[in-house]
Amino acid sequence: MATANAYTTSFKALVLNASYEPLRIISWQKALLMWFQDKVEILEYHTAFARSVNDAFKLPSVLRLKTYIRPRKIDGVRFCRENVYIRDNYTCQYCAEKLPYKELTIDHVVPASHGGPKTWTNMVTACRKCNQTKANRTPEKAKMPLLRPAKAPAWLPIIEYDTIAGGAPSSWVDYLRFKTN
Numbered sequence: 536m537a538t539a540n541a542y543t544t545s546f547k548a549l550v551l552n553a554s555y556e557p558l559r560i561i562s563w564q565k566a567l568l569m570w571f572q573d574k575v576e577i578l579e580y581h582t583a584f585a586r587s588v589n590d591a592f593k594l595p596s597v598l599r600l601k602t603y604i605r606p607r608k609i610d611g612v613r614f615c616r617e618n619v620y621i622r623d624n625y626t627c628q629y630c631a632e633k634l635p636y637k638e639l640t641i642d643h644v645v646p647a648s649h650g651g652p653k654t655w656t657n658m659v660t661a662c663r664k665c666n667q668t669k670a671n672r673t674p675e676k677a678k679m680p681l682l683r684p685a686k687a688p689a690w691l692p693i694i695e696y697d698t699i700a701g702g703a704p705s706s707w708v709d710y711l712r713f714k715t716n
Contacts, residue, residue, distance in 0.1 A: 546581050548595045549707045553603035557711055566595040575600055579706035596706040612688050614655055616641055622688045623660035629679045630665050640666045644685055645673055655687035 548566035550558045561569075567585060569575045579597035586592075612618055619641055626633045628642075642661035645651030648671055659681060661669070669677040703711060 546583055546594045546596075547704075549597045549704075549710060550575070551578070551597065551599045551710055552606065553600050555599065555710065556606070558600075558604075558606065563594045566598055567592060569598060570595060573601070578710075581704070581706070596704055597710055612690065614653075614658075614687075618688070619655075619658050620660050622655075626660060626682070627662040627665050628659040628682045628685070629661055629669065629674070631682055632662055634662055638662065642666045642669060644681065646671045649673070656685050659685045 546563040547560050548563055550561055550566075550569075552558050563581070563583075563585065566575075570577055575595075575598040577595045577597070578599055579595070581594040581596045583594045584591045585594060612622075617636075620636060620639055624633070625636065625639065627639070640661050640663055641658050642665075643651040643653075644657045644659060647653075651657045665679065669679050674681055
């Protein structure tokens with residue numbers, strides 16, 4: 536029996552609409568919060584538990600919203616740290632080392648101090664060492680070329696989840712529209 540703690544980052548939850556359509560992937564903490572707020576019903580669980588002083592809660596793996604929400608039109612993949620890591624396959628874009636989530640950073644290709652924006656085309660995954668070595672310079676000035684140019688992805692992370700971070704949990708398979716390897 537596994538227990539959730541500060542080092543537990545791999546326990547994610549798949550959120551389904553009331554109609555059982557996959558909507559997004561969230562942390563186990565957010566999943567428990569939604570359950571405590573009575574916004575979801577839990578359909579599947581991980582084998583791990585989160586413990587408080589008085590209780591233990593099995594970590595949710597698949598949640599279904601109690602009320603249907605209209606999915607918003609997707610103009611592109613939401614820009615956030617985790618989606619940049621997914622786009623870059625958890626791999627430093629300078630040294631090509633694949634690392635766990637906790638050991639990665641986000642690097643501005645053109646530093647923010649030089650007017651570099653927080654966009655898909657200017658942010659890449661980097662290990663701490665490469666990020667510090669590159670410092671406040673462009674890849675050209677630092678003589679650290681990117682493995683590939685940074686660009687906005689055309690996919691949704693939920694669809695590609697079977698190719699990253701060890702694959703989708705088996706409890707998700709019946710709810711997703713892709714075939715796992």
